[in-house]
Amino acid sequence: MSIQLFGMPVSRGVAIGRAVLVASSRVDVAHYFVPPERIGAEIERLRQARDTVAGEFDALKRDLPGDAPPELPALLDVHLMLLHDEALIGATRQWIVERHYNAEWALSAQLEVLARQFDEMEDEYLRERKADLEQVVERLLDALAREPGEPAPPLHPPGLRDFGGEDPLVLVASDVAPADMLQFKHSVFTGFITDVGGRTSHTAIVARSMDIPAVIGAREASRLIRSDDWVVIDADAGVVIVDPSPIMLEEYRFRQRQSELERARLDRLRHTPSVTLDGETVELLANIERPQDADAALQAGAVGVGLYRSEFLFLNRGSDLPGEDEQFEAYRAAVHAMQGLPVTIRTVDVGADKPLERMTVQELRHEHVLNPALGLRAIRWSLSEPGMFRQQLRAILRASAYGKVRILVPMIAHLSEIRATFDAIARARRQLDDAGKTHAPVEVGAMIEVPAAALRLQPFLQHFDFVSIGTNDLIQYTLAIDRADDAVSNLYDPWHPAVLTLIAAVIEQANAASRGVSVCGEMAGDPNFTELLLAMGLRSFSMQPAQIAAIKQRILRADTRRLKAVLADVLAAENPQEAATALFGRPGSR
Numbered sequence: 001m002s003i004q005l006f007g008m009p010v011s012r013g014v015a016i017g018r019a020v021l022v023a024s025s026r027v028d029v030a031h032y033f034v035p036p037e038r039i040g041a042e043i044e045r046l047r048q049a050r051d052t053v054a055g056e057f058d059a060l061k062r063d064l065p066g067d068a069p070p071e072l073p074a075l076l077d078v079h080l081m082l083l084h085d086e087a088l089i090g091a092t093r094q095w096i097v098e099r100h101y102n103a104e105w106a107l108s109a110q111l112e113v114l115a116r117q118f119d120e121m122e123d124e125y126l127r128e129r130k131a132d133l134e135q136v137v138e139r140l141l142d143a144l145a146r147e148p149g150e151p152a153p154p155l156h157p158p159g160l161r162d163f164g165g166e167d168p169l170v171l172v173a174s175d176v177a178p179a180d181m182l183q184f185k186h187s188v189f190t191g192f193i194t195d196v197g198g199r200t201s202h203t204a205i206v207a208r209s210m211d212i213p214a215v216i217g218a219r220e221a222s223r224l225i226r227s228d229d230w231v232v233i234d235a236d237a238g239v240v241i242v243d244p245s246p247i248m249l250e251e252y253r254f255r256q257r258q259s260e261l262e263r264a265r266l267d268r269l270r271h272t273p274s275v276t277l278d279g280e281t282v283e284l285l286a287n288i289e290r291p292q293d294a295d296a297a298l299q300a301g302a303v304g305v306g307l308y309r310s311e312f313l314f315l316n317r318g319s320d321l322p323g324e325d326e327q328f329e330a331y332r333a334a335v336h337a338m339q340g341l342p343v344t345i346r347t348v349d350v351g352a353d354k355p356l357e358r359m360t361v362q363e364l365r366h367e368h369v370l371n372p373a374l375g376l377r378a379i380r381w382s383l384s385e386p387g388m389f390r391q392q393l394r395a396i397l398r399a400s401a402y403g404k405v406r407i408l409v410p411m412i413a414h415l416s417e418i419r420a421t422f423d424a425i426a427r428a429r430r431q432l433d434d435a436g437k438t439h440a441p442v443e444v445g446a447m448i449e450v451p452a453a454a455l456r457l458q459p460f461l462q463h464f465d466f467v468s469i470g471t472n473d474l475i476q477y478t479l480a481i482d483r484a485d486d487a488v489s490n491l492y493d494p495w496h497p498a499v500l501t502l503i504a505a506v507i508e509q510a511n512a513a514s515r516g517v518s519v520c521g522e523m524a525g526d527p528n529f530t531e532l533l534l535a536m537g538l539r540s541f542s543m544q545p546a547q548i549a550a551i552k553q554r555i556l557r558a559d560t561r562r563l564k565a566v567l568a569d570v571l572a573a574e575n576p577q578e579a580a581t582a583l584f585g586r587p588g589s590r
């Protein structure tokens, strides 16, 4: 019987596919399809890994010190037994042969199946053997990673999609760290479901940038959905249907086709200039996470990058953080790819739901990090690591010699931070001059995402060349709602009058001071807010490339004079969302 699960929509469209369950700790194993002629070699990789681990267990058992606890040899026997058990190795082989999964993926898929069986066991002793199984699989994965000789195959070799059997696949996980989600860009999955996460959590943002249907915060999804279940993801409504009936499937296949047609229609707007009915030009910029995303930005018709989240270069690197040259290469690659269009590089914004170490939101909770969103993140972190900050600034300034670069500073709120930032930029320039390295003038902007900055904007307008409103954080901090926490996501309300008042005031003051002002939070890419932001005077929007066409369509049908005339009424309304719908009307219906 089919079941329905409800979560939050983070992207558009409908995906229909078979579920692949992945535990959060194993999301980062490589997932790719093995071409038919390499299946034998892949099975051999698995066999070799098993032999390596068996050898390690044997040696461990043989060399146990005399005073080792007596349970230890028995435990190693259990591990050896599991290692040779057909339910693990035989079935893993099966995934490789039948589905063409690579060995790591096949192992984690089989682990999910067996782990469920263990969970359902009555006998407590047997239930606890799940931990042994997990340890054995971890060691096998480790052995596969350590394999000598041949270099690791690429994560998602292009063109191999078709080898993986007939059915499309959707990924189901309890939680996925933002950097791991990034690994899945251009992956084999045609949809995503997670148990936790808020609509503007960074995991959701990355999922959205992949432009494939995703529902997050679907609570029990990873417990209720079983490996290989047929699943429908209705990303427009935030609904997941497990094991749909044939009638439902038919209905959703129809909707899927409709949504693909709609996308194709919107795609045709790509090169249409973004101008309102009354002749106002509106700049549509892209948000990117990696230099290679610049291609998608250009293809979508973006006229520049309004937000390059540089921190993704820093995540999951352990102590091996990128140095100046590596950063410079990445920034230059983005600048180069944008072919002369401006690239706004945000200085590193780690912390909160983007810790440097790989951690999901659930793991962060268990770590008891106190209010990470209020802690040492973004510019606070950079200023606490002055050497690293200058290193990043030097890398950005060097990239400016290759195209139009702008620096954007996240989460800045204090005058002392403004001063320290400009001091750091000046020092970085001097260091480059001393080293004879070229750099060009760059504009420097501030993200307005802390209410304190929005409420006292003048110092920001005095010191910075432009401001960019980070609505994701501005909402979080104005309403005191953790944006990554699905437990309070119902209160994360971009329509709250206090939020709208702050945004309107920032846009108005920046325009009055002739400073550039943009919105780069998720509101910029949400068509429900396009008329409102235009009415407020916004003429620069930065969003995921996939959202550009839909926003452009709203802009082409908007008349800013009409919108402006009713703005005050919308802002004064008890329920601005209702008022906006009534007063702005539906574009195209006028």
Ligand code: PEP
Residues within 6 Å of the ligand: 205, 307, 309, 349, 449, 469, 470, 471, 472, 473, 474, 520, 521, 522
């Ligand atoms: C924001 O806060 O709106 C923003 C664009 O930055 P991030 O989502 O990376 O925090």
Ligand code: MG
Residues within 6 Å of the ligand: 410, 449, 470, 472, 473
């Ligand atoms: Mg932010």
